[in-house]
Amino acid sequence: MTTYVLDGGRIGTLDEFWMLMGEAVNGPGGYFGRNLDSFADCLRGGFGTPDDDGFAIDWRDHESSRRALGHPETARHLEGVLARCHPTNRARVAEELAQARGGRGPTLFCILTEIIENQAPGALRLR
Incomplete structure (x- = not known):
């Protein structure tokens, strides 16, 4: 299973979330959604996540993100x-x-985590 690491301490805005999520999945400058609908689409596959063995999102320092995306x-x-x-x-x-x-x-944090859980059940690991 592929694990994508999201450094929540580096997220201060929604735009930073999009940038960091894109980089986590697809490398520097990578895309993985730029709005809530496109993010949900990306989580369904075809935008960098593996189709065969699944994936996990390891959202580290998520409490910082929870505050920033409040x-x-x-x-x-x-x-x-x-x-x-x-x-x-x-x-x-x-x-x-x-x-x-x-x-x-x-909050945006709640909305984003709900989207992840709905589109990729069990993939989100809040640390």
């Missing part, structure tokens, strides 16, 4: 989503943004 970073992310989303989604995204600004609702 409600403030979630709110920053949602501000960008709100600026680009379809008008029919604005009310929902605005509500999610209000919750994140108030320190409520799911």
